Amino acid sequence: MTTNSEKKHNKLAIGIWEKYLSLWVGLSMIAGILIGYFLPGVPIALEGMTFYNVSIPTSILLWIMIFPMFLKIDFFSVVGALKKPKGIALTSFINYAIKPFTMFAIAAFFFYVVFNQWVSSELAGEYIAGAVLLGAAPCTAMVFVWSKLTNGDPAYTLVQVSVNDILILLLYVPIVSLLLGVTDIDVPMETLVLSLVLFIVAPLVAAIFTRNVVVNKKGKEYFENTFIGKFDGYTNLGLILTLIIIFTTQGQPIIENPLHILLIAVPLIIQNILIYVIGYGGSKACRLPYNIAAPAAMVGTSNFFELAVAVSISMFGLDSGATLVTVVGVLIEVPMMLLLVKFSNKTKHWFDGYEY
Template sequence: MSQTADTASPQDESDVLHRLSFLDRFLPLWIIVAMAAGLLLGSVLPGLQGVLDAVKIGQVSLPIALGLLLMMYPVLAKVRYDRLDTVTRDRRTLVLSLVLNWVLGPALMFALAWLMLPDLPEYRTGLIIVGLARCIAMVIIWNDLACGDREAAAVLVALNSVFQVLMFGVLGWFYLDVLPGWLGLDTTSINVSPWEIALSVVIFLGIPLAAGYLTRRLGERTRGREWYESRFLPRIGPVALYGLLFTIVVLFALQGETITARPLDVARIALPLLVYFAIMWAGSYAVGRAAGLSYPRTTTLAFTAAGNNFELAIAVAIGVFGVTSGQALAGVVGPLIEVPVLVALVYVSLWLRRRWSAAQDAGTAVQR
């Protein structure tokens, strides 16, 4: 895993937003516009749910299912699956990432959801699902902007993608059913089937994961990696955003009455998310620094631990609980909060990078 990402110039550091694509730069704005469009559509077409439910895949209407699959596929087509075999070269980073992503992250979101939303079980469940959906390819954008280790990020993202297929259903059952029972928490208002969670993961992550893997293998084999990453991926990249925005429009069209009647609920969902992102990023950064990792590796560790796969969280929430559920609404609030917070943390990372370099230079001067 190279560490050439640490060579970015100070001029590049001061221009973070301009290094984002036009669509990524204004992602929070597009989400807000999609929410408003959904509310307007719901008031104009009150019979929309009946139209959407005319054709279903399982419990999910066909148009929404297609939107969810389109949302996931481009992201998973970006993952470099051939880098998975390099994870054994840095076991320290690998172990820290697995512990932060699959032990501490879900446990922290579980605790915050129960502490801050004890009276809102649907939103609480939705947040726990967000905590279980670990980061995938979009985190590479934030990692690159913060001058993290690109190769390490690609490996950790690929690992998380595969691990989610295997473990999401199990962890969902544990955090939504088993652990609350052990702690004596009241879960009578929520009925969660681990098989429904597993089925949603297989459909909405397994299918696009297989498609993304095959697309990369075939694309690189026939046209080469340079063509695949510089020509093909930029063409399909916006499809993920279109799928996400379509899903948000439909969700808010169907939930318009609930949202307008209880606007403070959105703020209550946002608060634990803000706390979660801050603790996960700062805690992961501190762990990486204490473990003696370099700045690029520490930055990659922090962003891959703090980021979440909100596409999968939305898909699972809709697949298990329905598009009009509070769980689905909690999933949609996730990217609205995550994107601006992680962009802000890119600036914090670059500030820490300058302090890190200054400390290293001072240490070198003392040794001389």
């Protein structure tokens, strides 16, 4: 049995961990870059551990992050979320009617106009293509992490992401074709379907099964007050290890292309901030409660980078400028999203009194 002093110690440890999360993130990024650059065999090994473009180690870590959140979801709350479509409609509209087009416009302005003395017109076209591939692919898995860090409604986040995945299947190719003027886009459907199964269907089924077993054996009070608490801290640990893996595989291009990494990062960061402002502001205008508003803003702000990277490689090649942009999108996403999570949590009082 856990004593009161142990509980106090655990609470303090978790508090310190979360308080200095930005520091741990920075250290893990540096560690990953150094590992990738000085131990090139490690990223080669990690890149070999993929199945239909989805990293197996990263998938395991994402499961560690997502599963505790799914444990909190009651099936009946999912049904209830479907009856409240305002937040889902807002997210979907931003993701597919606004985000890809603002990404195209911002990228074209910076690479053709602002950065034209450092980037050739041919390379600028590749960079814009990579930006579009990112902009047309809203996030799938990591949204659950951002939702947890902002105390989002897990059931509603699940519905938002599920609808988003369906729309990706229908709209990704038409939007990319329209913006890039190409028709022979080879979208790896295996990657899409596998991501849907891995990051939504499987953890949800496992969580529902676990919830039912524990509640039936020890009661709902034990499940909500004790069992779920056993998973505290796993989200942050999974996030740190995921970052180390991501930056390990991208350490060499970061060190070898510092200027272009910075140039690419500028429009991507501006795009992220713009979409977040539209989503967060739109949620306030719709009078959505904070636990729905924050995740709604996060869905469009972050990207389904596994899909973007896979499509870019198949269309333009591993060493193309387009693929480099999708990789930089991975690099800036987590630090950027953590800043937006922090901002959201500090401004949640803006949504006081809103009910849904």
